[in-house]
Amino acid sequence: MSPTLNPPAVSSEILVNFPKDHVLQLTLNRPKSLNALTPQMVEDLRRVLNWFEDEPSLWVVIFTGSGRAFCAGADLKAWNRDEERGQPATAETILNNIHGFASISRRESKKPFIAAVNGHAFGGGTELALNCDLVVASKDANFGLPEVKRGVVAMQGGIPRLARIAGHQLASEMLLLGKPVTADDARNRFGFVNVVVPPTDVLPTALDLASQIIANSxxxxxxxxxxxxxxxxxxxxxxxxxxxxxxxxxxxxxxxxxxxxxxxxxxxxxxxxxxxxxxxxx
Known part of the structure; x- marks a missing residue:
């Protein structure tokens, strides 16, 4: 890490790296839970990304996951506990969360976001990828918005973004059926993946795209x-x-x-x- 960079402290659930000049890499780090988001992870991401927005020497961010998944979305067990305690998600909660799922899915950054989808992306994980400017996916990755199968709704930015990118009928296929799609389908049919590569090439390809961006003004x-x-x-x-x-x-x-x-x-x-x-x- 450059001695001039002082990112905020985060928990072990997020890994912060600087793989090359001007590039921040954030790795979701709960591999045993398929990188499902906890409140701690959300707070870590919020703090680091707010710092990133204001750090002039960082021009691009890459998101990826540890282990065999990119991100399994929200921690549904924790969500269930909140429901049982009489603490449901409300419209106010969603609207006050101005940057959306993981502090990413509705964030309108001036800096490019790259998703390096190393494995499955479900629910909020797909919403996160949909808000990235470039998406590199492992050929064995799947993308899904299965919220309707769990009685919830993809309300953190996934619906409007997917509808704009894929069109009404294809967006309905993912959102109303709740079935996952392959990385190849996400690229060739739905249009929100840029590149599909072997698993070992996901991060190198994302870094290559970042290098091409930082070669520009x-x-x-x-x-x-x-x-x-x-x-x-x-x-x-x-x-x-x-x-x-x-x-x-x-x-x-x-x-x-x-x-x-x-x-x-x-x-x-x-x-x-x-x-x-x-x-x-x-």
Whole structure:
């Protein structure tokens, strides 16, 4: 880890690594429970991701899981205990959880998220992957939203994202039947997986994608990612009108990296990027 990075302390249920410059890797670490989320894991992820958002030297995050699963979703045994105690999930609880499942599934980050799905992803695990910008999946992974089989609903962002990506009928197939789909189907039919690879290639492939991202200007990447998110909310013209005025775009227009990129092109060399928002004072 770079001596300049000071991430918040977390429990053993989350592993925090920096596999290369500008890249954060977060590993869900409850392999015996298929990385089902506990309140402690959610708090760990919330704290680390809030720190990541504000750390200018980190440009990309990769999510993966320990053991044979990526994430089995919520801890249903704990959920059952809450129900038996008369503490059901409420609309207020869900809406107050502004970043969604695992503090990821509804988080609108300006930085790219990559899911390295090393094994099965069910429930919230699939919702988590659906909110990532790039998804690499093991060829033996399965994705499922089986909430209806357990009397619950995928309300942490999975329904609207899957419907937008896959369309009404395919989204209904996953959500109303509650049956899992293969990694190949998630890529070829449903459209939310980018690459399917052998199990041993999942993390290397995710790291390669991260390397390709950080080879680009971080200012341009962050403005572009925000533009993609805005396109979910607005028509074309309104997206452009909003996009040109957001902080990430203003920072790109007046920062050092746009100057460096154009200068490097003219000089026929590779650019040397600075952290986003860097602006040399005259």
């Amino acid at each position: 971080p200012d341009s990447v962050q403005s572009t990612k925000k533009g993609i998110l805005l396109a979910y909310k607005h028509n074309n013209e309104e997206t452009v009108r909003v996009h040109v005025n957001i902080p990430e775009t203003v920072g790109y227009m007046y920062g050092d990296n746009i100057k460096e990129g154009l200068r490097a092109f003219s000089e026929k060399r590779n650019p040397v990027w600075q952290n986003p928002g860097t602006k040399t004072k005259l």
